[in-house]
Amino acid sequence: MPEIWQDIAERKQRHRAERLPKKWLLRSEFSNGASSNNSVLDVPRKCGILTSKELHITEDLDATNLVAQLAAGKLKSVDVVTAFCKRAAIAQQLVNCLTEIFFEDAISRAKELDEQFRKTGKPVGLLHGLPISIKDSFKVKGYDASVGVAGFCFKPATINSALVDLLLEQGAVLYCKTNVPLTMMALDSHNNVFGRTLNPANRLLTAGGSSGGEGALVAMRGSPIGIGTDVGGSIRIPAMCNGLVGVKPSHGRVPYAGQEGGALAGTSKLGIESTAGPIARNVRDCEMLLRAVGEGNPWLLDPDVIPQSWDQQSPLTAQSPSQPVRVGIVRTDGHVTPLPPMQRLMCDVASALQAYNAVEVIEVDISSLGPRLLKVFNGVMSIDGANTWFDHLELTGEPLSPWLAGRLKRRPQKPLDEVRKLQAQKLDLQSEIQKIWKKNNLDIMVLPVAPHPTPKTDSWNTTNYTSALNLLDLPSGVLPVRKFHEADAQGELPDGPPLNGWDKINRGIWSDDRDVFIGSMMSVQVVAPKLMDRKLVESMAVLEKAFAPLKDGPGKASKL
Template sequence: MAQTWQSIGAKKRAEQDRAIPSEWKLKSLPPISQLDVRSIPSTCGILTADEISITENHDAYSLLNGLHGQSLTALEVTTAFCKRAAIAHQLTTCLTEIFFDRALARAKELDEHMERTGRAIGPLHGLPISLKDTFNIAGIDSSLGIAAMAFHPEPANCPLVDILLAAGAVLYVKTNIPQTLMALDSVNNVFGRVLNPANRALTAGGSSGGEGALLALRGSPLGVGTDIGGSIRVPAMCNGLYGFKPSAGRIPYVGSIGRLPAARGRLGIQTSAGPIAT
């Protein structure tokens, strides 16, 4: 018997729930009437004082200074952002794929390399980076919020993922989007709607809305979204962040779900991958 989209969505959300350790789960969710949830990550008791400092008092640049200077370890930084991302998702539905175990294992390897050699793997050594759902990571879904595309893990990394890993980055989550991407409100039948953490009655924007909500709650120091007509810029605006659309092709977008295939003579605006950050 064929599965319904409702049952597929329920299975996918249950998978997300299992990926969050029980000690990282909120004891209770805030009432619907509480619109602004930005203070909850630092007051819920899940994060230690050091983890609050790591996630709130640093940007990507200062984190990298600490990681390269060995005043911070990749494991403590990754743990802090994994925990904060878990909290952010419970408040705003900002994530699609959660792979904290893989990220923590990667962070340990980076720390061992640093201890053994005294050198960083690359310029992004130990920095957690969140990715919009469109970017393929081997062994992980890129469903775009479409039930028929869920539970079909990608066979290989897209080039951007390989570049980030070679530079030393730690990948730990993929973020929520509108179904099929082309919308400015991030809602789909698999994961649900992304809520704006400053006012959950308002949109977090789209199509990189999951990135917007996650970063607004300091659950990521740096994210990568995509943009053709505002899909980075609108979530940045909605969530008080910095984001821009680079020139098409400046940041690799090949090998990603949702990208139009290359063709000579195509007229129209091309999609770009680009950064979004606090």
């Protein structure tokens, strides 16, 4: 008789807890409470577990600095890896963000890299000695890739995912994997095996999904840079929720082979291809990671990857006042109207860009595409009818998690002719968006990540602002702009009925307690044409500078 999910979950959680060194466990006064604003971000500095050097390593140096100092021999990998292992252990106790923990293996590898550097004087790869955290769906030999499914637990991987092999070849040190939602199709990272990941800045708000564990860990500075995956917003949504930079590359840029996705082999080829990308504290760290991937010959590890290094990709050449970056401002998807604070944010962003001499701003309307994009995305994503996932869950009697309950149902698989029609509709939409790029001669577009601020747990509404870009296969990233201030809680909803059911739910978010949003980060999404990933990241670096004046609060140009 198969083991029931409760017993598996209890064993798995006990196994995970045993991998946290006792000397890194928090005292009760730190583990049981958050500050008055429900934040635990300051606990690592206050708890006394980290030394002053370890605080310096984890707080003062970004991933790019760490790589430079490791490659120059100014830092030892064992010191850097130990510092982030300790901070990850602290993060786990506060926000429940880890799944697999392999600190001992990581510290052992770090020592080997240090010894090799001592003997040769040369770093191993472009990521020499850098600790990197990865989403639970990546396979690492000897460890589970359970993705929070009870039936997948205690079945260690026998191979590495392609990207894992590349990161190791480039000298990275892998030390933990991070939590995901059940089925990885939810927007709040909860599953029955590992439980719920919390938002470290405000534990009343969602940490996002499906790379929510990764977002929470990086926000806690328990990782200098993490790797998530994205098929509908799963990198960008956690990046927004945790005030981070996240990049969803085009399909074909970063190796994805060897993932545990729960679906039958080949299913992704019928639908929308997921991609892997970085979540970090700034744009330059994301660029550093993507450059290292591109220089690691990823096409030799995954047949879907285009054989083109980072330097061979088209750069952003228009960075001078005489050739400004042409930015299209997209204010709504036409399906769900952004709430007042998101409208105010887009006004601030447009004003800041207009004042920045390296940018030219153009208003772009794609609202006629929004409803169609959502309909086709939902159709393509439901080709299997969720039957495979329900089969997995029923083996151990496992229920759906709260966000999925009522949303995910077992349905008949779509017939071949309907699949063909959906693919034709997808191609039509991709052709239409190409015409918009060409008509406006755009380098990038800027639009909301969502029509609402970071909401409470299990309250994320539509994904259309992110999932539409997966359907169109456009590289996109998230940039933090500024925090939600008291002034952002002002503003009323428009007169008249909601556009649809999704719009009604979105208005309901604004009818709730608005003060809960205060202090959360407000972000925008940046989009480039297909396969223009280098242009995307270099454009994000320009916008990162342009948005700097907004960090103190709402701009004077804010208006609804």
